[in-house]
Amino acid sequence: MIIVILATLTCALIGNFLVLRKLSLMGDAISHAVLFGIVMAFFIVGTLHSIWFFILSVLFAVFLGFIVQWIVERVSISRESIIGVVFTFFFALGVLLIVQFAGNIHLDTHAVLFGSVEFSVFERFVFLSFDLGPKSMWTLGAVFLLNIFLIKLFYKELKITTFDPNFATSVGISPKLIHYLVMFLTSITVVTAFEAVGAILVVALLVVPVVTSYIFNKRLNFMIGYSLFFALLSSIVGYLFSVYFDVSVAGAVAFISGVILCFVVILYKMFAYEQTN
Amino acid sequence: MEFFTTINSVYVMIGSIALGAMCGMLGVFGVLRKQGLLGDALAHAALPGIAIAFLIMGERILAGLLLGALVSGLLGAFCIQYLVKATKIKMDSAMAAVLSVFFGFGIVLLTFIQRLPSASKAGLDTFLFGQAAALLKIDVILMSSIFLFTLLVVFIFWKELKMFIFDSSFAAVLGFRSRFFEILFMTIYVLAILVSLQAVGVVLTAAMFITPAAAALLWTKRLLSAVVLSVVFGSISSASGAYVSIVAEGMPTGPVIVMAASVIFLFSFMFASRGGIVWKAIERYKYSKKVNLENLLAKLYRDTESGVNKWQRSDISLIMLWRLRSNGYINSGNEITLTKKGLVSGFKVVQKHRLWETYLVERMNFSHDHVHRDAEIMEHLLTDDVVEKINSILGNPKVDPHGKSLKMK
Numbered sequence: 001m002i003i004v005i006l007a008t009l010t011c012a013l014i015g016n017f018l019v020l021r022k023l024s025l026m027g028d029a030i031s032h033a034v035l036f037g038i039v040m041a042f043f044i045v046g047t048l049h050s051i052w053f054f055i056l057s058v059l060f061a062v063f064l065g066f067i068v069q070w071i072v073e074r075v076s077i078s079r080e081s082i083i084g085v086v087f088t089f090f091f092a093l094g095v096l097l098i099v100q101f102a103g104n105i106h107l108d109t110h111a112v113l114f115g116s117v118e119f120s121v122f123e124r125f126v127f128l129s130f131d132l133g134p135k136s137m138w139t140l141g142a143v144f145l146l147n148i149f150l151i152k153l154f155y156k157e158l159k160i161t162t163f164d165p166n167f168a169t170s171v172g173i174s175p176k177l178i179h180y181l182v183m184f185l186t187s188i189t190v191v192t193a194f195e196a197v198g199a200i201l202v203v204a205l206l207v208v209p210v211v212t213s214y215i216f217n218k219r220l221n222f223m224i225g226y227s228l229f230f231a232l233l234s235s236i237v238g239y240l241f242s243v244y245f246d247v248s249v250a251g252a253v254a255f256i257s258g259v260i261l262c263f264v265v266i267l268y269k270m271f272a273y274e275q276t277n
Numbered sequence: 278m279e280f281f282t283t284i285n286s287v288y289v290m291i292g293s294i295a296l297g298a299m300c301g302m303l304g305v306f307g308v309l310r311k312q313g314l315l316g317d318a319l320a321h322a323a324l325p326g327i328a329i330a331f332l333i334m335g336e337r338i339l340a341g342l343l344l345g346a347l348v349s350g351l352l353g354a355f356c357i358q359y360l361v362k363a364t365k366i367k368m369d370s371a372m373a374a375v376l377s378v379f380f381g382f383g384i385v386l387l388t389f390i391q392r393l394p395s396a397s398k399a400g401l402d403t404f405l406f407g408q409a410a411a412l413l414k415i416d417v418i419l420m421s422s423i424f425l426f427t428l429l430v431v432f433i434f435w436k437e438l439k440m441f442i443f444d445s446s447f448a449a450v451l452g453f454r455s456r457f458f459e460i461l462f463m464t465i466y467v468l469a470i471l472v473s474l475q476a477v478g479v480v481l482t483a484a485m486f487i488t489p490a491a492a493a494l495l496w497t498k499r500l501l502s503a504v505v506l507s508v509v510f511g512s513i514s515s516a517s518g519a520y521v522s523i524v525a526e527g528m529p530t531g532p533v534i535v536m537a538a539s540v541i542f543l544f545s546f547m548f549a550s551r552g553g554i555v556w557k558a559i560e561r562y563k564y565s566k567k568v569n570l571e572n573l574l575a576k577l578y579r580d581t582e583s584g585v586n587k588w589q590r591s592d593i594s595l596i597m598l599w600r601l602r603s604n605g606y607i608n609s610g611n612e613i614t615l616t617k618k619g620l621v622s623g624f625k626v627v628q629k630h631r632l633w634e635t636y637l638v639e640r641m642n643f644s645h646d647h648v649h650r651d652a653e654i655m656e657h658l659l660t661d662d663v664v665e666k667i668n669s670i671l672g673n674p675k676v677d678p679h680g681k682s683l684k685m686k
Contacts, residue, residue, distance in 0.1 A: 024373040025314055032480060074554060075546070080369060081313035081491050085542055088484030092535035099529060200321075200384065204377035211374050215364045248388040254381020261374065269363060 004235045004253060006140040007193040011205035012231035013147050014185050016224050019210045020162045021182065025080055027206040029068070029087035030061050030190045031199035035094035037061060037191075043101075054139070054191065061187030064090070065180070143192045147185055154181060159220055197250050204254035209234060212261045215268050234260055286523050292417035293519035294512045295424040296476055297485070297534070299469050301511025302431060304490030305504050306462070309442050311368075313491070315357075317483030318372040320470050322353025324383030324479060328390060339416060343471050350467040353379050358459070380479075420472050427465045431504075434461070439500055476515075477531030488538040489514065495542075495549035514538035566600075568657050571626045573597055574606060575656070577615055578623030582682070588613045624685045629664055630656040631677035636667050638678040645678035 018024050037060025038053075045053045068086050072079050151158065157178050161168040165175040186206075194202045213226035238253030245252075300316075307313050323346035330345025353375050360371040431438065440448040441458045449455050473482045493507035518534025547555045577588070590598065590613060601607045606619030615623065633652040637643040659667075668674075674683055 019367075019370045022367055022369050024367075024370040028314075028317070028373055028376065071546070075495060077308065077491050077494055078311040078313070080311060081308045081487050084313045084317065084483050084487035085491050085539070088481055088488065088535050089539040089542075091480055092484070092532035092539070095529060095532040096536065099532075200377055200380045203373055204381055207370055207373040208378060211360075211366050211370050214366060214370075242385075245385075245389065246392065247385045251381040251384030251388065254377050255385050258374070258378025258381065261378070265360070265364060 001236075001239050003140060004197065004239050004249060005232060006144055007197050007201075008205050008209070008231040008235040008253065009228055010140060010144040010147055010189050011193055011202060012209045012227045013144075013151065013224065014182070014189050015206035015210040016220070016227055017151075017158060017162060017182050018186060018206055019214060020220075021179075023182070023186075024207045025083055026065070026068075026183070027186060027190060028199075028203045029083045030064060030187055031194050031202045033064050033087040033090035033094075034061050034187075034191055034194070035199075036090040036097070037064075037094075039094050039097045043097075057191045058188050061191055062180075062184055065183040065187065139192050143188055147189060150181070150185060154178065158182070162220075197253075201250035201254050204257055205231065208254070208257040208261055212257070212264045215264055230257070230260055230264075288414050288417040289519050289523060290516065292420045293476060293515040293530075293534070295417075295421045296473055297489070297511035297513070297515025298508045299424040299427055299511075300473055300482075300485035301489040301493070301507040301509070302504055303427065303466055303469050304486035304488075304511070305493060305500070305507045306438060306442055307466070307486050308490040308494060309500075312372075313487040314369075314372055314483060315354075315466065316470055316486035317480075318357065318376040319350045319353055319467055320474060320479045320482035321376040321383075322356075322379040323347075323350040323467070323470060323474060324380055325349050325386055326352075327474075328383055328386035331390060332386070339419070343419075346471045346474065347467055349379065350470060351463065354463045354467060416475060420475075423468050423472050427469060430461065430465055434458070438462070442500075477518075477534055481531040481535050484535040484538055485511070485515075488535065488542050492538070492542040492545040492549075495545040495553070510538065510541050514541060564657075569597070570600055570604075571622075571657055573601070574619060574623035575626040575630065578620065578627050581615065581620065581623070586614060621685070625661075625664075626656050628683060628685075629659045631679075631681055631683055632664060632667055632671075632674075633659065634679070635671060635674055635677045635683070639671060639674075648678070 015024075015027070018027055034057055037057045040060065041053045041056035044056060064086065068079070068082055071082050071086070075082070157168070157173050158181075160171070160173060161175040161178040168175050168178075190202050190206075193205065197205070209230035210223075210227045212230045213223050217223040217226055234257035235253055238256035239249060241247075241256055242249040242252035304313070304316070307315055326345035326347070326349025327342050328345075329349070330342045333345075334341045356375045357368075357371045360366045360374070361368055366374075437448070437458060440451070441455060441462070448458075469486075470482055473485045477485055489510035490503070490507045492510050493503045496506055497503050514534050514537035517537045518530050521533045522528050522530035545553070547553055573593070580586070580588070590611070593601070593613070598607075598609070598613075601619070602609055604618075606616060606622060608614050608616055630652045633655045634645070634648040637648040637651060638645050677683055
């Protein structure tokens with residue numbers, strides 16, 4: 001449960017900037033395409049449990065962002081179509097590689113897509129022979145802290161480049177650099193979180209709580225605050241829901257976050273309706 | 278060929294080609310509307326419908342499952358439209374939100390179904406990754422009829438669709454009911470998605486719509502030719518995907534189709550007449566070759582002006598010597614001299630340079646020490662017509678601002 005909460009909070013935090021920068025689908029793309037990165041990293045490192053495996057996956061995700069940017073700058077086709085072309089290519093390649101060469105290893109597409117929070121507790125983080133709890137909890141925690149730290153450090157820059165890139169350039173902040181910072185944080189978040197919770201939940205967590213809070217907030221810090229709140233709410237309720245009905249945790253959390261979004265939209269419409277009358 | 282001996286393979290082949298053609302056709306419209314990933318979103322959104330239909334029917338009847346998928350796909354499309362219209366949420370976030378929530382719900386239902394003691398449940402998994410090799414005659418008939426239906430719709434409403442894509446406000450002014458076309462478009466889109474779910478699965482359906490269309494749009498900017506090209510690309514990739522998946526045991530169809538489509542895209546990206554990076558690189562190379570040659574000719578001409586008209590072979594690199602000679606600019610012997618043609622060509626470059634400097638100083642009030650760099654670029658770009666025009670504007674000047682001659686020596 002702590003894993004789910006940590007994952008939702010981490011994703012929602014960086015998700016704010018993705019939504020505001022119209023990069024929501026990049027999260028989707030990375031979480032699918034990284035399958036290829038994971039397979040390659042597996043071939044190179046030979047295990048799923050080393051730090052190198054993690055680093056290679058993150059590197060690949062960052063590389064993906066570069067490729068998309070590189071192609072977008074060279075053709076007159078909209079960014080989201082290029083994202084679609086690139087991520088499906090790598091996903092397909094990843095699936096083929098698994099089918100061809102890795103039929104017997106512990107890497108199945110189902111776990112990648114839907115995640116297996118249920119099983120992540122069995123992988124313990126052992127330090128000096130003390131069992132310190134599930135490993136994903138520690139990695140997620142570390143990434144969460146890293147996100148908080150970097151976002152706090154560059155808060156002003158992020159804010160300015162998100163809302164007014166031209167002004168940012170004129171006061172000497174490079175929007176391009178900050179763009180890559182966001183992509184880097186997204187990559188590292190997606191890779192860590194989706195190890196624990198799967199690709200689809202990552203997309204849900206990146207976007208849905210943020211969108212929910214985006215509806216009625218005008219100030220960035222309130223928006224972030226509410227998005228964290230919605231993330232927390234959907235992870236707790238979703239977890240309980242999944243335990244009660246004995247269904248997929250990832251799916252349940254995504255579903256509950258959607259229900260919350262639905263509620264907020266309805267409340268917002270009612271409220272807005274009353275105001276206009 | 279052995280491959281065509283089984284009647285089932287023929288069905289699979291026909292079905293895949295119909296599928297590729299249909300997705301390729303519709304994909305162009307999607308990509309042009311900047312909603313390429315709509316296919317992705319709606320494919321995910323169809324999943325809960327499939328699961329619910331299965332729960333209601335209790336067994337795997339294709340038509341029923343597709344009906345469920347149709348309903349939930351349309352519901353997803355409606356949700357996306359509503360979120361964008363009613364709130365300030367942008368299109369991409371709305372798609373991502375609907376995609377993940379619907380799919381999450383679908384997964385919840387699937388995990389629920391997996392615990393049911395129903396034997397036919399295994400079939401639902403094929404919707405996630407697709408299995409074209411398992412297509413039956415009835416599926417293919419369904420696919421082909423949906424393909425023909427969408428073809429008919431696109432054919433009848435061609436003009437309207439075109440206007441709707443490129444200028445929806447203009448279409449509204451002319452009195453087209455854009456709402457009607459929005460719904461029509463969504464419906465045929467969802468229909469196509471349903472069919473492709475069967476063959477390539479949820480995740481890769483996006484590629485069926487985007488990749489051939491994006492590749493086609495690299496070659497042409499005309500809607501009709503883009504659609505035709507995209508249909509061709511889609512059919513080729515589907516056919517090759519289906520072929521591999523039939524011939525090679527255990528190869529999943531969807532990924533192979535996507536790989537084929539991606540190869541076509543990559544090829545187009547490199548070679549397409551518009552924007553192909555290979556052609557751009559060649560052009561850049563040719564230009565830099567021209568610039569180098571002209572710079573050298575200009576230098577030789579300036580040397581001539583100051584009285585030097587013979588050069589040693591060792592003064593000039595071998596490759597440049599070869600280029601000068603093959604263009605007939607120099608007489609080669611032990612010592613090199615410029616031919617008449619070489620002299621004139623060199624003069625032209627120098628003239629363009631100096632004339633441009635003069636023009637900048639006289640007409641644009643640049644100071645005379647600020648014009649060299651600009652002229653260095655323009656000397657390779659100005660055409661003879663422009664030179665004549667500038668000459669007459671400036672009244673045939675004899676010297677440039679630095680006091681150098683504008684007349685040939």
